[in-house]
Amino acid sequence: MSEVNKGVLVTGVIGSDTHIVGNRILSRALEQEGFRVVSLGALTPAAEFVEAAIETNADAILVSSLYGQGELDCDGFRDLCTEAGLSDILLYIGGYLVVGDQPWEEVRIRFRDMGFDRAFPPGTRPSDVTNVLEQDIAARRADAKQGA
Amino acid sequence: MSEVNKGVLVTGVIGSDTHIVGNRILSRALEQEGFRVVSLGALTPAAEFVEAAIETNADAILVSSLYGQGELDCDGFRDLCTEAGLSDILLYIGGYLVVGDQPWEEVRIRFRDMGFDRAFPPGTRPSDVTNVLEQDIAARRADAKQGA
Amino acid sequence: MGNATITDQDSQIRPLSQDKIPRDEFLKMRDENLARWSCGGDVDLDEAAAYHKAMVPEKHHAHVSRHAVATGACLTQPRGGFATLDMHKDLLQKLEVDGLADILPTTTDSYTRNERFGQAADGLTASEAKGRSLLNGFPLVNHGIDRIREIVDQVNRPIIALTGTAMPRMTGEIAYAGGMTGYLGSGIAYTTSYTKEFSIADGIRNYQYLDRLAALYLEKGVELHRRQPSFLTGTNVTPSIGIMVAVLDALLAAEQGVKHYGLELTQVMHPIQDAASIAACKDLVQEYLHRAGHKDVFTPVSSLHWMGAWPANRAQASAMVVYGGFIAKVGGAHNVTTKSTSEALGIPTPEYNAEGLVMSRMGIYLARDFTFEGHPEYQLEKEMIELEVRTILDKVLEMGNGDVAKGATAAFEAGVMDVPWSPNRGCQSLIMPARDDKGYLRILDPGKMPFPKDTLRYHRDQLQQRADNKGITFGPDLAIDSVYELSEEMAKLMPYPLAS
Amino acid sequence: MGNATITDQDSQIRPLSQDKIPRDEFLKMRDENLARWSCGGDVDLDEAAAYHKAMVPEKHHAHVSRHAVATGACLTQPRGGFATLDMHKDLLQKLEVDGLADILPTTTDSYTRNERFGQAADGLTASEAKGRSLLNGFPLVNHGIDRIREIVDQVNRPIIALTGTAMPRMTGEIAYAGGMTGYLGSGIAYTTSYTKEFSIADGIRNYQYLDRLAALYLEKGVELHRRQPSFLTGTNVTPSIGIMVAVLDALLAAEQGVKHYGLELTQVMHPIQDAASIAACKDLVQEYLHRAGHKDVFTPVSSLHWMGAWPANRAQASAMVVYGGFIAKVGGAHNVTTKSTSEALGIPTPEYNAEGLVMSRMGIYLARDFTFEGHPEYQLEKEMIELEVRTILDKVLEMGNGDVAKGATAAFEAGVMDVPWSPNRGCQSLIMPARDDKGYLRILDPGKMPFPKDTLRYHRDQLQQRADNKGITFGPDLAIDSVYELSEEMAKLMPYPLAS
């Protein structure tokens, strides 16, 4: 993994969720933007995200959850990362995170409290993500350097 | 005018209102039910209702107003009747009595306060009217006899 | 202030005919007309023409219509108007921004329509006092030219005046001078659907005035959109009747020098019949205009959302709104006049009105680019419509010895032309339409209209089937049942199949 | 508890083939299956058959479907399921009473679909604790037979289990024993759209079990509704691909003895293409069943509301809902699976779900009785679909040497059969559809599917036009643009014409 890329990302759809289309389009777009994307596809258990992140020394994990059960699937996700030594990895999540049309602000806070750095509502387009992701990764790398 | 009929009714659409269809169907149905109906048609000034009621010694005036300006057109209608000596004539009104979709109960009360004995909401069918009209006329005639 | 005065004077000066009003005579008529109400004096035609010319083309109805025809687009246009300036401004704002209306409306109130400007003034005052509209539209004459221009300047779309009336002389002058670029109305259509005692001849005269006015603007380089409303009484008006009236009114307008004349047809709520009627209307209007020597009149066709009784349930109504956009596009209309899910509940709020526009627009989108061209049932229906229109119109024109105005009035008097459910005493209203078992609007009773025998037999056979299947006596009850049909509750309209 | 165990065992006993599972062997398989989860033991087939027989015919999906076909009706059926018994009961109540659903749904949650009954139990507990559904459906195995019957007894309509899964053995047993009379799912369709690692062969085996179960009920005098879901990934699945899978799954079911097998096709949102695909599906399924000697399989067709991405704006979405009912009826579908204006917002509330039903139902009503039969563009489209389906299916059957199961698995391996946007690793998913300039779904890249040269050229020519007109490079971007298309905001989808 060279440093020339804008960052290494692990993407996938968590749990028993088969909605792959948006995740695939997002992964393709991020790759075209210069990120290195490790794409785990649909129906991916939480643990697999973490393993892939360790293996690839990823900057961020981008979790998709569309089918409504993300709230159950993501319970403890940050802890899994921390236990695996990925305490400072960036965690993004996007999609239809809960069952039904719940006020987005509440949902966002619920997922922030679960340890996700950012949550993205339905309707998000790749172009809504790239800039902020680049900045977050840069900031994270700067922090890491300072820490070192 | 013989007493064999169930009552003499004056019908029409008040003001500058051209919505004749419902009024015509209603008039026809009431006639078939055994009322004598004097039908003034669309675009009928308030004063014409009163004149026709006097001429035909009507039991009731059935005003239609569909176009939303009924509130303006019917202002003072009861007074007109009273001034013409028809103080105890039954006054019904039906249709879309105000502009927009206002809570029916408020509208009903507004028209009751304007002197209408009954007001009927949009969607009223002739069959919703006949019975209550027959009873009201019977009651009115009974009152008149007692009064006499 | 009564309009009757004006037409009475006219009839003394000018016997009814289709002929173009001579310029000088017309200028005199204008003076008399404008003197009737205070703000009439504010109209200065040259100044108004200059104002129009200074407007961006996107605000010219005529320009936008021509563009729609050129690109095959179907424009959306709602109806709507409130009493006060602020309410009306707010309405148009929402229709433009949230509803994406291509054309903005200004519906006038019913007092204005009947030239009862005094009553309209009272209604306006009461509305301002109560903070809600007591008028069912915008009293444009009372507001006057400057306030109309305030609105015109605020929006980015053309505005059409929707002022259902047989008396358009004052509203027409003020609307056009105010910068509205479209005006809906015509002599035969509106007189038969909006008046009781008014004669069709006087209605024609009044619209000859308006059409002549539009021609005068054109002479000054301003193309205005004039439009004819063949929805008539909106109540089960069959395509052929709508089109006959459309053609007659179009011929009358063309004689006055109008070169841009839209036609409106109400939807009957049968997909094939609706599409066929739009196509037939396009062809027939041009056919008769050409026959009369008018080869350069531009006649875009508007399809109108169902004009009869609507269901109170919003989900049901939304299907009718969507259908309305969809079928307008399929049929090849260049404009659709939209309603909302509030139709059976009362004049819609700006929000519901805008929602109806978006529903319609998405309906248009979903129609993609297909047409019914070549579909056998569609071809049959279109041919029947054309046969009926030609049969009766030729008779009407014959009755006028080549003069459309005379032919039309004579035909109405004789019942050769007729309009169902008309409140007008000059219209026999013997014709009775009803819906057949497949959902087509058919003619139950032609009254005295000389329909071709074959199509009439077809209509009645189809209706007999419905009578049999529905257990309704063949006769007026069938027509009344059809008035209510689409307003019925879903559960009655289409019961769970096992229950039926 | 993993389902893999079960299919692994099967493969040792039974090499993959289309052959009917012998009765004895099947009974053994059932025992093994039912032993996997506590409530499996509650299934008593004879008792269940007796329960079904005691139900009024109106609650039998098979009966209602046959009635719809006989009367030409188009039934409405929503999707929907909530975690707890009370929430789910309330939902079905509203769908029946307010929505007038002809068929009631029970969507299972995604843990149940993947036979993670333990996780489903946790989700159910959490939902009960929080008072809101944390599961995206009704965990029917955890609730068990008695509670399902409590629901069945409460409603007056048939219930279909909608349990998108490649592992239907347990849910199928419990749903049918609980008195549900329909079950949606099939081996090829659901394995390619709902799983990642699961093999198509195992998916086929699992549905052979379910189909064999339905046949067993039939032997006991109970006709159940089995249904195949050719919406696949719901994402721009072209008609021909959907129909190919429908035919293959239908043949597999028929071999197991199923006599009542519905087919589902997702709408592509082009009126002509949608109608053509429904008609083609009806014909082709019967054609191939007949060829295989199955002359008595009843195959009603369901049309599904758009399965791809929806717009977030409710007014826009309502147009798609209405269109969905309308076109299902026009195309001659006997059922429409409805969505709501909440589609792009999240699982709908019971109220919005019911509203979607009424919108659809009114859409059906407004389609009246017309069809596209005889319409040139429609006939062309239908012929193209038929040619494509026959060309590829014949190849698939050839690959299996007359065995559908073998042919299908071999074809997927070789890419001769393919599904766009599939998450399944056993499916190459090279095929790329996109929308052309007239709104038809076309094939941009056939992957390895042997489409007829002529139709393929046609597809690509049409797409090239779109690429040119829209300024998008001919390639994947065109496909991605088509994924988003219908979810775009109105203002982007159809801008004010002058702006474009």
Ligand code: B12
């Ligand atoms: C297509 C579809 C399907 C297909 C999926 C095919 C496939 N293999 O991908 C099929 C038909 C198989 C399907 C099945 C189901 N579906 Co579905 N499906 C949809 C639908 C219609 C479109 C999804 C889509 O592809 N959108 C297009 C893509 C491009 O957008 P996207 O997925 O939203 O992704 C974008 C963004 O969200 C964002 N994004 C996504 N992930 C991430 C991650 C990060 C980190 C970031 C920054 C951004 C981001 O970027 C993406 C690209 O722009 C939606 C409703 C809708 N949106 O209209 C329902 C929907 C997602 N499905 C839903 C459900 C419930 C189901 C089912 C349970 C069946 C059902 N409806 O009852 C099953 C579940 C199957 C399973 N086990 O997972 C629900 C979820 C409800 C909720 N959360 O409240 C929805 C919302 C429909 C609804 N209103 O009920 N579905």
Ligand code: B12
């Ligand atoms: C058809 C129609 C027209 C036709 C009328 C043709 C004609 N000559 O009759 C045309 C197209 C000409 C027309 C014009 C206008 N209309 Co209009 N029209 C309708 C429509 C679509 C149906 C009316 C109808 O015929 N219903 C069928 C009959 C059988 O029902 P009905 O009229 O309601 O009558 C029944 C009951 O109300 C009751 N009833 C009626 N009167 C009485 C009286 C008594 C005493 C009793 C007991 C019962 C009773 O019994 C009748 C029989 O069942 C309604 C909306 C709707 N309902 O869907 C709008 C509607 C009535 N119109 C309306 C308006 C505003 C107008 C216009 C101003 C134009 C506009 N929309 O901007 C003009 C006004 C013209 C004028 N000067 O009057 C509004 C009124 C709004 C409000 N009050 O808030 C409505 C509600 C539409 C809307 N939502 O905006 N209209």
